Amino acid sequence: MPHRDPRTNRLLSLLSDDDYEHLRRHLSQVDLEYRKSLYEASRPIEHVYFPVEGVASLVITTTEGASAEVGTIGSEGMVGLPVCLGSRDAPSAVYVQVPGTALMMDVGAFRSELERSPTVNLTMLRYAHAFFNQVAQSAACAHLHLVEQRCCRWLLMTRDRMPSADFLLTHEFLGMMLGVRRTTVTEVMSALQKEGLIRYRRGHVTVLDHEALRLRACECYEVSKLEFDRLLGDTALAPRTDRKHRLVSEIGRMG
Numbered sequence: 001m002p003h004r005d006p007r008t009n010r011l012l013s014l015l016s017d018d019d020y021e022h023l024r025r026h027l028s029q030v031d032l033e034y035r036k037s038l039y040e041a042s043r044p045i046e047h048v049y050f051p052v053e054g055v056a057s058l059v060i061t062t063t064e065g066a067s068a069e070v071g072t073i074g075s076e077g078m079v080g081l082p083v084c085l086g087s088r089d090a091p092s093a094v095y096v097q098v099p100g101t102a103l104m105m106d107v108g109a110f111r112s113e114l115e116r117s118p119t120v121n122l123t124m125l126r127y128a129h130a131f132f133n134q135v136a137q138s139a140a141c142a143h144l145h146l147v148e149q150r151c152c153r154w155l156l157m158t159r160d161r162m163p164s165a166d167f168l169l170t171h172e173f174l175g176m177m178l179g180v181r182r183t184t185v186t187e188v189m190s191a192l193q194k195e196g197l198i199r200y201r202r203g204h205v206t207v208l209d210h211e212a213l214r215l216r217a218c219e220c221y222e223v224s225k226l227e228f229d230r231l232l233g234d235t236a237l238a239p240r241t242d243r244k245h246r247l248v249s250e251i252g253r254m255g
Contacts, residue, residue, distance in 0.1 A: 009050040009103060010076045010232060011127055019113075019120050026109040032056070032102050034168065038079045038094040045089060048080030048110050054100020055161055057173070059093050069176040071135045072097070074161030076228055077127050083107055084114065084124040097173045098158060123232075130231040134224050142179055145218040150178055151188045152217035155198065155207065157224075165207040192216075 032054040039045045056079050058071035073079050082090040114121045141150055154177050171182045189200045197213050199206040
């Protein structure tokens with residue numbers, strides 16, 4: 001895999017220097033702890049988040065209390081997409097499934113930046129397009145592909161969002177992502193471990209053979225990556241000239 005600086009967020013990296021400087025003064029680094037709520041269903045969204053490491057899960061909960069994961073967000077995107085589309089809340093909730101860090105911004109300041117800059121607004125809308133395409137691809141994937149193929153896809157997607165090949169990934173999260181019972185997760189992960197593709201112990205995954213996982217995954221992994229590259233490539237709209245100030249070390253930190 002090509003080296004990726006783990007301290008950056010893809011959307012922030014796409015902004016022009018001027019747009020980024022306007023946002024940077026409002027950004028604070030926060031820890032994304034496991035199961036931390038980033039916003040609740042049908043309640044006002046107070047902050048947006050640009051993940052740097054880790055994975056957040058978009059979850060729908062029925063009136064009976066059953067939950068299903070319908071999308072994931074990592075360093076390629078942002079949490080708080082309804083705000084970009086003019087909404088104050090959403091019927092879904094978002095919480096952290098794989099711990100990491102993010103850059104947080106007050107929703108009022110973010111709305112002001114969307115209104116100030118057409119280029120910031122367009123970048124976020126392009127991400128919305130890519131994210132909705134990913135959700136659609138995942139829906140088709142759940143109906144058309146084998147559990148093992150889908151599991152390999154999710155492992156690769158999570159690995160792409162983390163700075164190392166070792167990360168927290170619980171049975172609960174995998175089961176929710178794949179729409180299967182924990183016993184099925186155990187069977188699939190045990191088979192992948194036996195073949196030397198991963199090591200899985202007490203909720204921690206280590207990817208041992210990235211290329212073998214890629215070959216075992218369904219086509220949806222590559223399709224989604226290509227779609228994100230098409231919509232959020234570095235040459236889109238306003239290529240920036242200086243990358244060093246996209247580092248988290250430039251941002252204030254909160255506990």
